[in-house]
Amino acid sequence: xxxxxxxxxxxxxxxxxxxxxxxxxxxxxxxxxxxxxxxxxxxxxxxxxxxxxxxxxxxxxxxxxxxxxxxxxxxxxxxxxxxxxxxxxxxxxxxxxxxxxxxxxxxxxxxxxxxxxxxxxxxxxxxxxxxxxxxxxxxxxxxxxxxxxxxxxxxxxxxxxxxxxxxxxxxxxxxxxxxxxxxxxxxxxxxxxxxxxxxxxxxxxxxxxxxxxxxxxxxxxxxxxxxxxxxxxxxxxxxxxxxxxxxxxxxxxxxxxxxxxxxxxxxxxxxxxxxxxxxxxxxxxxxxxxxxxxxxxxxxxxxxxxxxxxxxxxxxxxxxxxxxxxx
Amino acid sequence: xxxxxxxxxxxxxxxxxxxxxxxxxxxxxxxxxxxxxxxxxxxxxxxxxxxxxxxxxxxxxxxxxxxxxxxxxxxxxxxxxxxxxxxxxxxxxxxxxxxxxxxxxxxxxxxxxxxxxxxxxxxxxxxxxxxxxxxxxxxxxxxxxxxxxxxxxxxxxxxxxxxxxxxxxxxxxxxxxxxxxxxxxxxxxxxxxxxxxxxxxxxxxxxxxxxxxxxxxxxxxxxxxxxxxxxxxxxxxxxxxxxxxxxxxxxxxxxxxxxxxxxxxxxxxxxxxxxxxxxxxxxxxxxxxxxxxxxxxxxxxxxxxxxxxxxxxxxxxxxxxxxxxxxxxxxxxxxxxxxxx
Numbered sequence: 001x002x003x004x005x006x007x008x009x010x011x012x013x014x015x016x017x018x019x020x021x022x023x024x025x026x027x028x029x030x031x032x033x034x035x036x037x038x039x040x041x042x043x044x045x046x047x048x049x050x051x052x053x054x055x056x057x058x059x060x061x062x063x064x065x066x067x068x069x070x071x072x073x074x075x076x077x078x079x080x081x082x083x084x085x086x087x088x089x090x091x092x093x094x095x096x097x098x099x100x101x102x103x104x105x106x107x108x109x110x111x112x113x114x115x116x117x118x119x120x121x122x123x124x125x126x127x128x129x130x131x132x133x134x135x136x137x138x139x140x141x142x143x144x145x146x147x148x149x150x151x152x153x154x155x156x157x158x159x160x161x162x163x164x165x166x167x168x169x170x171x172x173x174x175x176x177x178x179x180x181x182x183x184x185x186x187x188x189x190x191x192x193x194x195x196x197x198x199x200x201x202x203x204x205x206x207x208x209x210x211x212x213x214x215x216x217x218x219x220x221x222x223x224x225x226x227x228x229x230x231x232x233x234x235x236x237x238x239x240x241x242x243x244x245x246x247x248x249x250x251x252x253x254x255x256x257x258x259x260x261x262x263x264x265x266x267x268x269x270x271x272x273x274x275x276x277x278x279x280x281x282x283x284x285x286x287x288x289x290x291x292x293x294x295x296x297x298x299x300x301x302x303x304x305x306x307x308x309x310x311x312x313x314x315x316x317x318x319x320x321x322x323x324x325x326x327x
Numbered sequence: 328x329x330x331x332x333x334x335x336x337x338x339x340x341x342x343x344x345x346x347x348x349x350x351x352x353x354x355x356x357x358x359x360x361x362x363x364x365x366x367x368x369x370x371x372x373x374x375x376x377x378x379x380x381x382x383x384x385x386x387x388x389x390x391x392x393x394x395x396x397x398x399x400x401x402x403x404x405x406x407x408x409x410x411x412x413x414x415x416x417x418x419x420x421x422x423x424x425x426x427x428x429x430x431x432x433x434x435x436x437x438x439x440x441x442x443x444x445x446x447x448x449x450x451x452x453x454x455x456x457x458x459x460x461x462x463x464x465x466x467x468x469x470x471x472x473x474x475x476x477x478x479x480x481x482x483x484x485x486x487x488x489x490x491x492x493x494x495x496x497x498x499x500x501x502x503x504x505x506x507x508x509x510x511x512x513x514x515x516x517x518x519x520x521x522x523x524x525x526x527x528x529x530x531x532x533x534x535x536x537x538x539x540x541x542x543x544x545x546x547x548x549x550x551x552x553x554x555x556x557x558x559x560x561x562x563x564x565x566x567x568x569x570x571x572x573x574x575x576x577x578x579x580x581x582x583x584x585x586x587x588x589x590x591x592x593x594x595x596x597x598x599x600x601x602x603x604x605x606x607x608x609x610x611x612x613x614x615x616x617x618x619x620x621x622x623x624x625x626x627x628x629x630x631x632x633x634x635x636x637x638x639x640x641x642x643x644x645x646x647x648x649x650x651x652x653x654x655x656x657x658x659x660x661x662x663x664x665x666x667x668x
Contacts, residue, residue: 163611196606271552282495
């Protein structure tokens with residue numbers, strides 16, 4: 001779909017997001033949680049990059065760091081040519097309309113004391129100076145775009161169901177005509193029958209407004225449906241990045257392989273015959289990652305070198321990256 | 328797993344016409360409406376439905392875990408080994424709960440007591456129900472932790488819940504539920520809060536334990552993938568009612584109720600072809616403010632007819648152990664040219 005010369009809209013290089021741990025009466029720093037530990041990728045204009053991994057792997061931290069909701073520890077982030085990793089104050093604020101976020105929990109991310117119209121108009125009030133009528137017109141336009149009834153503009157979030165609340169969050173994210181939207185588990189809190197509605201809406205909006213998504217999720221089958229390319233994260237690092245079809249059809253990294261085999265398929269015949277790779281144990285703590293490859297403590301194909309050296313994130317074929325000593 | 332072999336046994340748990348109503352400030356909520364099902368020894372019954380479909384409330388009402396009021400069990404019987412659980416005194420019920428019927432809750436974080444060691448929590452039912460002394464209970468607790476795959480269980484008995492990860496905590500919950508060798512285990516979304524790789528570990532454990540222990544399991548989930556992997560029989564709930572019930576292969580290959588069909592179609596798959604667009608079930612689940620007088624799914628149903636608004640379809644047996652509550656049938660639809668699928 002991007003034959004006309006792929007143009008990276010978002011460029012992330014060696015991004016690090018470490019959170020300090022303070023202990024004791026003096027609140028001295030005793031360590032750090034390496035939530036994101038050197039990730040690099042491009043997101044092309046108009047595509048959806050899926051970012052998957054288990055809880056605690058740093059995918060949400062990565063998404064928030066890319067939007068500069070955090071002060072990043074190190075690395076470069078450029079969005080549409082603007083280097084934003086170390087901007088601050090007004091300079092950063094000027095660029096905010098370009099990049100928006102849809103949050104996981106529509107219950108927690110909407111102010112319960114604001115009406116739907118006020119919620120959707122808040123970014124407009126912050127970044128634009130519209131007349132009252134123009135502002136209301138824009139709110140209605142956005143409500144139409146996400147499939148909310150205009151008559152509900154003066155209602156409060158608690159009067160809506162989960163799926164509708166997520167639509168309010170989406171309308172707010174769209175208010176300033178952003179180019180890039182980070183969707184942080186937007187469907188995780190919704191029922192299956194409602195998930196499909198929201199996913200279809202996100203796809204429609206992408207087509208209509210030419211949006212670029214970073215879609216963070218732990219639901220691998222939904223990411224397969226939505227994403228153009230997929231990045232798999234484990235313990236703060238991207239272990240594999242490939243075209244969606246390639247990644248699901250022929251996973252290269254042992255972690256990707258195990259992750260995919262752990263997803264239950266809604267087909268009993270297939271489920272009875274399928275070969276499963278069951279990983280032992282849990283994800284190690286990101287404040288104390290293992291020596292060498294981060295995955296070496298659980299990897300079914302671990303070798304000696306994995307316990308000593310961290311594998312390089314290297315390109316295999318065109319557009320396909322893997323960080324593993326097996327490659 | 329064989330569909331026919333298990334299903335002909337005498338059920339260990341037989342639920343008939345269960346009705347649960349909650350009284351709230353804004354009126355009544357009819358959460359469970361005439362739910363009937365049974366469970367054979369050694370069988371794994373999967374229960375699916377979206378939130379608010381009444382699946383958890385059904386299971387909680389049948390072993391008296393709901394506070395009354397606001398809940399009220401209006402009608403029905405739950406026959407467990409010849410006795411009606413709903414008629415039992417609180418004391419008798421307490422003897423059954425934990426001993427004969429184990430329960431695993433969704434969230435391992437909130438269902439373990441943070442101020443007691445997990446050893447204490449596993450030993451509690453053993454000492455209460457089995458009359459074991461401290462040493463015997465401790466030995467059994469170690470055995471149980473080994474059974475659920477926790478390595479080096481001895482020293483871990485004196486650890487507190489916060490020292491365990493989510494997957495480990497759920498294993499501890501399962502160990503507690505299994506402590507007294509229950510005949511029935513009710514698992515309410517036991518893997519929903521866990522990651523897929525940890526979920527795979529727990530599912531593997533349950534497959535394994537079933538063969539070893541041979542108890543009847545009721546597994547509540549909203550994930551049809553999980554159901555496909557472990558269940559013998561599936562019960563689909565919607566709006567506080569059972570809308571379809573069938574052996575697992577039958578349900579996935581020949582779904583009859585429009586809700587089941589739609590549910591199966593909305594799921595994207597990890598293998599196979601990628602559909603251009605996901606199918607959706609439009610609309611919202613019903614509010615259950617009154618006794619249903621019409622089909623609860625009709626507002627979202629693609630095949631709704633006039634009769635659906637007039638009466639609530641009764642659940643009827645179609646084939647061997649395949650029950651459906653719907654006036655519409657996919658067979659007639661094909662003739663009528665209603666394209667579906």
